[in-house]
Amino acid sequence: MSIKYQACEPFRAYNRIEGRPREEELDDSLAAKVHDPLWMLARQFQFGELKGEDAGSAIFAKVAINTVRMTSFTGANGLKTPYSEAIPLETRVERIIPDIDLKMAVRLGKKFLQVLDEVGGNAPTSQGYTTGMYKNQFLEKYPFVLPEIEDGETAQETTVKARSLSLQQASSFLRAMAGRAVNGRGLWLELDRDFSKINNFVLAGSQTPSPDKFILSKHKTIAQDAAKKWIDYVVNELNLPENSQDDSWLNNRLEYTFKTTIDEGNGTQTELKADEYFQGHLDWYSFDVAKEKEEGSSSIDETIRKREVLTVIPSEASFAGMPNSRWWEMEDGSIDLGNLKASDTDIAKILVTQYALQYSNDWLSIPYDIPTGTFAEVEGILVRDTFGQNYFVDAAHKNGESWNEWNMYSLTVDKGEFEAPAFDKRILLPAAAVKTLESEAIEEVKFIRDEMANMVWGIESRIPDSLGGGMDGYEAASNLNSEFERLIKEEEVADEIVLPEINLNAIDSRATTYKPQLKYQLGNSVSENWIPFIAVHQKGSNREIHFQRASMPRILEIFEPHAIRPRTQLLRDGINEDDSQKTPFFINEEEIPRSGVKLTGTYQRTRWYNGKIVSWYGRRKRTGRGEGSSGLRFDLVLDNK
Template sequence: MAIDLYNPCEPFRAYNRIEGRPREEELDDALAAKINDPLWMLARQFQFGELKGEDAGSAIFAKAAINTVRMTSFTGGNGQKVPYSEVTPLETQVERLIPDIDLKLAAKLGKKFYALLEIEGVNAPVSAGYSSGMYKDLLNKRFPFVVPVINESDNAQEAASKARTLSLQQASSFLRAMAGRAINGRGLWIELGGVFTGVNAWVLPASQLPSGSKFINSKHQTIFQETAKKWIAFVKEELNLPKDDEDDSWFKERLEYSFKTSVDEGNGSETDLKADEYFQGHLDWYSFDVSKQMNGGVKVFDDTIRRREVLTVIPSEASFAGMPNSRWWEMEDGSIDLGNLKASDTDIAKILVTQYALQYSNDWLAIPYEIATGSFVEVEGVLVRDTFGQNYLVEAAHKDGESWNEWNMYSLSVDTGEFKIPEFDKRILLPASSAKTLESESIEEIKFIRDEMANMVWGIESRIPDGLGGGMDGYEAANNLQAEFERMIKEGEVPEELVLPEVNLDDQDNKANTYKPQLKYQLGNTVGENWIPFIAVHKNGSNREIHFQRASMPRINELFDPHAVRPRTQLLREGINELDNQLTPLYINEEEIPRAGAKLTGTYQRTRWYNGKIVSWYGRRKRTGRGEGSSGLRFDLVLENNE
């Protein structure tokens, strides 16, 4: 083919795109997207199965009948039933414990007491004769911050108690700074015991002079009582304290919380909801079981207790992120690639979720309904009308009388006994729990492990209170305490010069004694002082069942007779006073410490309740451990003599 040298380019060709090109100012015709061949669209719908009749109708109208009852009472660890209240979240009522008041908090509480006392004194009548600051020095002397001093007259346990405080360097520095300058709120709280009339013991009789224990003028007794009343209320509200140790819901033998709530059915019957094994840190419907079903009261339902409401709505499509669009010609959201989910033959849950998301997701409709917290709700049924005017009654997937293994969701198990067929309560529970909680760093942390070589359980205090409201490493604290004992050795007890005895080497017996033996015998080794042993003992009245009892390792040094090493965390010190005397033993059930172990933490928690109130409390949480461990504890050792 010859090429024209004077016209090398191809002829100019123009192309038109097959789309609407409006020449008008209005865009109505262009946006209408008219189809010239609707038969082709019908054929495509027929090809994809869209013309089948099983899903021809769409829901346009729905009615739902809903019954609602609410919690009426709460039963904690003391077994006393009290009225249910939503002043604080349910987690707060369950988890709150009485924390050990640290030095910073003690100074804060002491300052608050004195501020309330000054306000009450200033507002008192002039005849009372109260003057500002008249009791400041007396209160400082009555409730002081004292720096412990180890005396020669102290026994081993008293010295160990003081050495623990001195080994906390920052806490002891804080004590020296506050000594004689502030009121110790911890001592004040212990003295009053939560009762404002405890100040009556400080009232000075008319014929006596002020002393350390009695220093209040009788005219000012009412002022101190009002101050103590307001101060105790402030402390309980600030820390969300239970009334006493018996009022909290913590069961130390099981290392978890246990409580119960009741629901008034409105016909003279009650339903008890129990949570025997709560330790997760977030309270939800799955934490409860029905311990006693409603027994069919004989009274007519009280509408003020049991509310029935019929809701009429237009159902809306239930959707989730990445859900396939129900319209054919709509662009999909590419943020989630559901087709890229990789599942093996054993990933049944992932396969089910994928199948639901890709095939049945647009078949679900939602009817929103708001219920109050603390409610127990039952949906009697949902009546749905489609575009063809047909009505369908949608009942619960799990019905009474059907097999116990039918599909159901959000239903509570009913405690029917060990050898009976399980039952379920079809109602939905919405407890008054917090949506989000802020948690401090661990104040206490105990790791329970099984040591098969030593045939015992160890409670390792990996984190202990530092005395200032925080926590510190348990191993570091044990080393600091050991160093404190070493510093307690007085210089006078160590001779300045060592005088060796004269030995006649000509004597054959003396010559033999000068040789160093190659081996030595050791009765047993030791472990870190933050390792607290638990030994297996039989339960009372049983020759087979056992539980773990807290024991102690001996502390042996040159200053004192051998004495017990006591724990330093509040949990493991249950039943031990400040002088390390054990008043009551501590037991832990065997099943609570499996082969995987358990980790227990104590933290301060803070949340904002729905009325805007900030709520703080101290609680515990249990998690699964990381397996067995070994302490290296051995007895009757023959070692090389390297000395």
């Protein structure tokens, strides 16, 4: 018995056409010999390659570019100053006056003695200056002294000294430097950037040397020149602002704010503002264009505004791992574009992959050097191809003025809340550092909302250790409490113990074993590195509030109750060195959301394009980790254990 099967056409699938050499050598395979040109033309026709209109290659291009540079800078104090690129704009915005630590004080004191000896050594021999002539006097005037707590001091005076003693490493450093180095911090605070104040140490004609006046009158000029050079050295070394009001940091907003101005050369000025800069890296997206245009110069300064026409041969834009336009060329295998994994929400990764795999060989690049601090705009590009045809390429955003048109790197123009958004189509290249080295956090404050206590807390998770670094805030609070416990134990030790007379027959003198089961406690406490902020009404408003810095009480047996003060430079704004408050400290309510805020203060270092090393102290704001609870409660009924 035979069975007849119905024949059917087998399913064929062709994934790719490739050559499979059968020889050991690949010369013939890589030669890509064409045996049937008609077949190749037919395949090109099938794939639509013969319908392409961009068959010509670009061989010539002309580009018209307009550039205009920044002319002025305005910080948070509203004072407009000429724009300068001596330091990065990022440094000029972020820098604040740091607290001079002990190690820096030693270096500054040593530098002053060196400068004084250099200036004195260059002076005429008739003035009689010798090296190290005033070293001992300055050692005595500005010493490193370990504080000692004495009887009769107030609670605040004792607290200031106890804070220094609780920093064990700093205390050891003070003992080591005592009598060996000049305290440059004290000299810096004494001069206060005014070199003429060195005259306070100069003797009059009939005076005798004393600890306060010891510089001979004939050395007055030497001391003034040395003080001036030393002040310039400190300001340039630390990149200090002109004064404490010259920085761009706003305490009530916990961020930087500044403005720069561009003179357009047509009678107007464009103002670029950065009202909310806190990211730690300054770039074009930190700026917005102000709504109003101020009056400016009508003449064109070639150093500020320039129009240039370039004639170049465009080159193909390329990147590492880019697919080659000729299939027989070997590609760079350092980047595997085919191995990119993107989900449906990875729009940016999908766009980059599509550009790299499909349209990369259609892009050409024309290099053009733009100075930093420049607003640049390409008017248009004239391209000539191999067939001699000329094409004028407009900017993509010039096809329309709709807000949803395609554009990139555009700055938002402030037009009001109820107006359609607008964009400035020029490209901004701010004078920002490309890469910076950042130290570990010197100070770190975490702001959280405590709904149970109905307040905001500023938690000092890191505080300065007085040696140029930071230490854990909880550890510092514990060390300070240990220092107070030591003082209490010293007070408890009496010189002579006198036992009271006891009447054993009295009922009150008899021992009893009764103990109540419950006890009442007025309130508990929190760690001393938790600084409270309470809600208060803004001045002139019955609805809007902001947070005001408050203080927890420190209750000790040997002192009257007094306020616990913060230890970070950020939260101590408005507090004197003796812990007395001269001005209150407020934070806007909207600056501390439910997620919280984390502020860090660090030293940063970079190399500017002229080779200069630039260092500064600045702050950065990040998002917190949500709400928290301090555990603060009042009117407690507890078990009497």
